[in-house]
Amino acid sequence: MPTPEAGTSGAPEAQRAAGRGRPPDPVKHAAILDAARRLFFSGSIQALNMEAVARASGVSKVTVYSHFGDLQGLIRAVVLRQRSDMTAALDDLPSAQCGLRQALIDLGCALMSFLSSDDYVALQRMLATLAGKETWLGTLVYRDGAEATRDRLAARLVEASARGDLRAHDSRLAAEQLLGMWQGIQTTGLLSGGCPRPDAEELRCRVECGVDVLLRAYAPE
């Protein structure tokens, strides 16, 4: 299973070396992808089918096929696009430096509001649904999402540790613990539809308490 280019919004077809005839219309390409994304995230994966996509994007069905090959290719493209949006959002996480505690809290709040968003939840549901069929998609998103976030957080903890704000510790583990405390059982609940989306207040509280537990547990001796 080669992760094909592991790249951008992905036009597996429609890249005819920019040669002779009429060039493919990038506007249509985007319209299809957008419509697919909308349908994809507007409920179940059932909602995403070729005819509906064609209708919603104001494009002929044949065009959809010629741009994305088949349904699987379209789904792949949607997931990859969502993944790149996601990594972009994670890159935009705040990196203020006004004290370790506040920095962690800011980061946690931004992250948790992202993790509670409908888009993220929908993406996770899709991956859960696709797991077993297109494993590499899940792997990809997991690496660029959860693992990358953990490692980025871990890097901050290492810095803090070097500054003497924290005792020596396994920072990847600690980062994961912090992420876990922030999420608690909420991610599970959101995913299965068992619990409602928390408000900002609730999130802030979770984040602060998690940070405080971590800081106390890893406080320099």
Place this chain on the structure above:
Amino acid sequence: MPTPEAGTSGAPEAQRAAGRGRPPDPVKHAAILDAARRLFFSGSIQALNMEAVARASGVSKVTVYSHFGDLQGLIRAVVLRQRSDMTAALDDLPSAQCGLRQALIDLGCALMSFLSSDDYVALQRMLATLAGKETWLGTLVYRDGAEATRDRLAARLVEASARGDLRAHDSRLAAEQLLGMWQGIQTTGLLSGGCPRPDAEELRCRVECGVDVLLRAYAPE
């Protein structure tokens, strides 16, 4: 949305007041449910369809319909059965009393090995897939699963707090933090197929480190 009896393996049909004619065969009922469960957990939800269930359980398709009404009813029955298995497993969690730390570790190990099991992961995937269609299923499993576990764990923390082993704290929050630390980003990874199933060693380490962080953070002053 009345959660119908919220009960056992559920025979919505096939309960004709035990009257006149030939009685329904409970063996077939169980066979259908088992086959459905097998198919349900052997990959995607796609694998669970009426014809396959009938074939796999060695029963006529009509019998499946007469026992479970329709496909939705069958899915419901399977999820409810899995839920009752799950709550049973959670009831069997160890409750040894040889010190708070060891008790938490034992509980954590048992719980994590359950949360990493194929059955649990498959169930979560199903709920994620069904979310938006049969919300109440997700709610049910979430209440009896995650929330119940959190509350049970919280009860132990309250006891420990009363004994003076921990400082005063919000025990539900603390329980959730501990659960979160145990899981880290692993549950996410397992669900999306992004990370492999961890071995017992790995789990034990996670559990112990989580317990230690919690005990240190909430240590009596």
Place this chain on the structure above:
DNA sequence: TTATTACTGTACGATAGCGTTTAGTAAATG
């Protein structure tokens, strides 16, 4: 202009799955 490619709209073939029907057999009660 001509060749080439993109796009449209409609229609088609194929498959899969749901749920029902029918005709007949099997097991229970009165």
Place this chain on the structure above:
DNA sequence: CATTTACTAAACGCTATCGTACAGTAATAA
């Protein structure tokens, strides 16, 4: 016995969706 209900096997109708074919139009390069 007769009646009632459960079960089987095969077939049917229905709908949804995938993916393709065809005939025609639009845009671009040589």
